[in-house]
Amino acid sequence: MSTPDPTVEEMQARVARFASMTPSTQAFVDTRIPDYARDIYNVIGRGVTEDPGLAPAIADSRNFSITYxxxxPGKGAALHAHETVEVFIPLTGRWAAYWGEAGDKEIEIDTFDVISFPPGIFRGFRNIGTEKALLMAIIGSKPETGDGGRVDWAPEVLRQSHETGLRVNAAGDLETSD
Structure with a gap:
């Protein structure tokens, strides 16, 4: 087997500089609901983002994606599920990771702790600290497609998001009805 030897220029395309990233404040159907307002940065791959305009800093995402x-405080992601494993790692602050059909089970996680959710269960997270904080989410890919698939939202989340005029179309992308 030959070992690749990329140039510095080739490797520059594989560097995600946080200072150069532009987040989406409407990357998912729940982001217009006040408790779920957040900034989404696609670092490696598109992941499961519903905002078709949010390009990743590093496009080559074989078998996983990373999002910041x-x-x-008090904000996070609503109950949702994936067909793949999802991992949360707080980079700053304290977070609560919760799960279950009613979101009634919860574990607090601190900076650099790791929680891994298995496929198919509803999960969410929120900043329980006193300052704005940053969390890393890593999502696996489905073997048959190589991507993370789409988000399944809890029915109450979809009801609330529809009231804001935000929906997900058949392709899995956001659209507004307002």
Missing amino acids: VGAE
């Missing part, structure tokens, strides 16, 4: 989530 910035949220103010």
Whole structure:
């Protein structure tokens, strides 16, 4: 087997510089619901983002994707599920990871702790600290497609998001009805 030897220029395309990333404040159907307002940065791959305009800093995402989530205290992600494993790692602050059909089970996680959710269960997270904080989310890919698939939202989340005029179309992308 030959070992690749990329140039510095080739490797520059594989560097994600946080200072150069532009987040989406409307990357998912739940982001217009006040408790779920957050900034989404696609670092490696598109992941499961519903905002078709949010390009990743590094496009080559074989078998996984990485997203950064910035949220103010009390904010986070609504109950959702994936067909793949999803991992949350707080980079700053304290977070609560919760799960279950009613979101009634919860574990607090601190900076650099790791929680891994298995496929198919509803999960969410929120910043429980006193300052804006940053969380890393890593999502696996489905073997048959190589991507993370789409998000399944809890029915109450979809009801609330529809009231804001935000929906997900058949292709899995956001659209507004307002």
